[in-house]
Amino acid sequence: MKFGIHNAVMIVFVGALMEAAVAAECPSSRILDAAAFASRDGGGYSYRNQAEWILDRLDLRPGDTVVDIGAGDGWWSDKLAQRVGPSGRVFAAEVRSDLVNGMKQRFQGRPEIEPYQCPTDHPGRPKGSLDLAFISQTYHHLPVDGRVAYWRALVEQCKPTGRVCVIETYPEIAVRGSDHGTQLSKLIAEAEQGGWIAVEVWFLPGTQHYMAVFAPKAAFFLRAD
């Protein structure tokens, strides 16, 4: 076969595409631009600007069952529901009845999203039912003395292959509202005590937030046979 300029250009092009794909899949932690790295929007909901990237990383599948803990106005529930599709379910868990009522209004005609008033000390879902528990800017609201127990309840209510995603303000780098966040080491320690292992931690660029994803410790000992 004749190896012409066309083939060489194609290989370089495909190589560049693959490199771009790998970079998008797993961006480097190298700080190329300190000014860009340091730029953080301290505004209340800046992490929502990274929603598509966050949801891509979570690799949700049609038919998945998700609980959105501390759903608030239901902004994330709506996004999560788009990822799990009509055969999936998003349970929008809230402690405040006024917010639950607001979501019930908002999601009329969307049977895949079910707002409900949850207890403060566990999500209130059936045993072994969840593919993902999503906890955005809510972990610091959970009862301080009950967080390990909360993680244990999540083990029980998630499937053996379920995961938990926590988005929180990173107090060490917060430009405002550092009291509305959780030290990453504390989060991971509490999760470990409650039966979970951190499998991914990402700083969300342009924000003062991190995203941490956990898998049940027992999943590391599951056997195929």
Ligand SMILES: C[S@@+](CC[C@H](N)C(=O)[O-])C[C@H]1O[C@@H](n2cnc3c(N)ncnc32)[C@H](O)[C@@H]1O
């Ligand atoms: C800062 S808002 C976050 C809203 C939304 N998740 C987001 O990321 O934009 C925190 C929400 O958690 C709710 N909340 C507080 N304690 C809770 C608990 N123990 N269980 C579930 N939700 C809780 C609050 O009522 C509030 O709506």
